Amino acid sequence: LPILQQARSSTMASGEWNGELLQRTRHGSEILVDSRWTLITDDTGRPRSILSINIDISEKKSLQRQLIRSQRLEGLGTLAGGIAHDLNNVLTPIMMSIEGLRTRHTDPRTLKALDTMEAGAQRGADIIKQLLTFARGMKGDYVTLDPRHVLKDVERILRSTFPKSIQCRFRIDPSLAPISGDVTQIHQVLLNLCVNARDAMPEGGTLSVVADNRELDSECRRINRDAKPGSYVRMEVSDTGHGIPPDILDKIFDPFFTTKDYGKGTGLGLSTALTIVKNHGGFLNVYSIPGHGASFSVYVPSAGPGRTTTLSLPEAEQVRGSNELILVVDDEEFVRDVALETLESAGYRVLLALDGVDGLRTFLERKSEIDAVLTDVMMPNMDGLELVKRIRSEHQNIPIVAMSGMVASEKLNEMKTYGVRELLLKPFTSRGLAKSIHEALSGKSGIS
Numbered sequence: 001l002p003i004l005q006q007a008r009s010s011t012m013a014s015g016e017w018n019g020e021l022l023q024r025t026r027h028g029s030e031i032l033v034d035s036r037w038t039l040i041t042d043d044t045g046r047p048r049s050i051l052s053i054n055i056d057i058s059e060k061k062s063l064q065r066q067l068i069r070s071q072r073l074e075g076l077g078t079l080a081g082g083i084a085h086d087l088n089n090v091l092t093p094i095m096m097s098i099e100g101l102r103t104r105h106t107d108p109r110t111l112k113a114l115d116t117m118e119a120g121a122q123r124g125a126d127i128i129k130q131l132l133t134f135a136r137g138m139k140g141d142y143v144t145l146d147p148r149h150v151l152k153d154v155e156r157i158l159r160s161t162f163p164k165s166i167q168c169r170f171r172i173d174p175s176l177a178p179i180s181g182d183v184t185q186i187h188q189v190l191l192n193l194c195v196n197a198r199d200a201m202p203e204g205g206t207l208s209v210v211a212d213n214r215e216l217d218s219e220c221r222r223i224n225r226d227a228k229p230g231s232y233v234r235m236e237v238s239d240t241g242h243g244i245p246p247d248i249l250d251k252i253f254d255p256f257f258t259t260k261d262y263g264k265g266t267g268l269g270l271s272t273a274l275t276i277v278k279n280h281g282g283f284l285n286v287y288s289i290p291g292h293g294a295s296f297s298v299y300v301p302s303a304g305p306g307r308t309t310t311l312s313l314p315e316a317e318q319v320r321g322s323n324e325l326i327l328v329v330d331d332e333e334f335v336r337d338v339a340l341e342t343l344e345s346a347g348y349r350v351l352l353a354l355d356g357v358d359g360l361r362t363f364l365e366r367k368s369e370i371d372a373v374l375t376d377v378m379m380p381n382m383d384g385l386e387l388v389k390r391i392r393s394e395h396q397n398i399p400i401v402a403m404s405g406m407v408a409s410e411k412l413n414e415m416k417t418y419g420v421r422e423l424l425l426k427p428f429t430s431r432g433l434a435k436s437i438h439e440a441l442s443g444k445s446g447i448s
Helices: 002-014 058-104 108-136 147-161 183-199 269-279 333-345 356-366 384-394 409-417 430-441
Strands: 016-024 030-041 047-056 143-145 166-172 179-181 205-216 230-239 283-288 294-301 325-329 349-353 372-376 400-404 422-425
Touching (some): 058 333, 058 430, 143 147, 147 183, 147 205, 147 230, 179 183, 179 294, 183 205, 269 283, 269 294, 325 356, 333 349, 372 384, 384 400, 384 409, 400 430
Parallel strands (some): 325 349, 325 372
Antiparallel strands (some): 016 030, 030 047, 143 179, 205 230, 230 294
16 A cells, blocks of 8 residues: 555655554454554664554544534534524515515415415525524423434324335334433434435435434443433434445534535535534434445433423414504614514504614603513614613613524523513514514513
């Protein structure tokens, strides 16, 4: 091999060589070693042999790659969060306007066009939601849940939607331990992995999902640098597709990285899955041999025995105001305009402010008339949190609703401290906005 020839030549010329080599153990597994060669000579100075000392550095290199990847993802997450915030401001008035237009038109062609617009906007919102899940690192609504129910639902979806050329095999341990997590997010992780497995087998193949209980000891960091000793539920998704080339294996969790054709993938599936799993206190491993498929293993800490629950979302209600005066503060003109139309249609009166400074001025001028405040969080000059603080110093009990495309958890906690009753994550619908204002006025809190 060229590297061995180079090592031998360098050793013979200078008396020593140091570098990294791939070697196989007696069991046939491949390892990376730090190899040091030293030329041994006889009494006359003639080369007699070469002393080679090899140190296995496979684990060290693996940990270094994972650390570099984590640092790279952290920087990309900051960038992605800013982009998502701006896109949410664009999508919010679109989604709200579609609802308003649908109530005014009955022509089938117009309604069909609105359906197409809504589907496109919702697709964009779903992509941004994945992006924000990756960027924010925020927890969802955690409950103690039975992962078997999530796996069974994934199995139902796969068997009804995947092509017949792909054989789906599920093997779930009947004694699978419960986990603490967000039902929707765990569902999203498994579906993302299964869709990737499907796409890796365009001519068909076998998709296998295995779930079992695993106990990891103090040596678990050999598996993954994020692993900690304890009890886990392992959910593994494997395929018999084309596999993942070694040169891109370290890139597959990067946001926007995809090997799929243009328009067929966003490159957010795996980065989002990794973020969700880490938020659940777990880790994700990948193993692949080119030409022989790939296997993704999700490890989530088990919650131990106990009662399990699932989340159910209440049906949205059509609510109306009673001529209350709402101060709307947002630096995006389109958001202000659509909020004005939505709230007036729902039976409210509205005051508009261009930013935090304008919002505070308007509030101080008419605080005796204003019944509630709707404010964006991220604004120039004075952000929403500072505005909330100033308003609270003037009025302790006025209902305040915050809206944002991205809110850090520490800022969210501080807003709760100042009595923000509702948090609207952009993009939201007209019905969602009216419902939040109604609940804030009635004293119900949407922040937990």
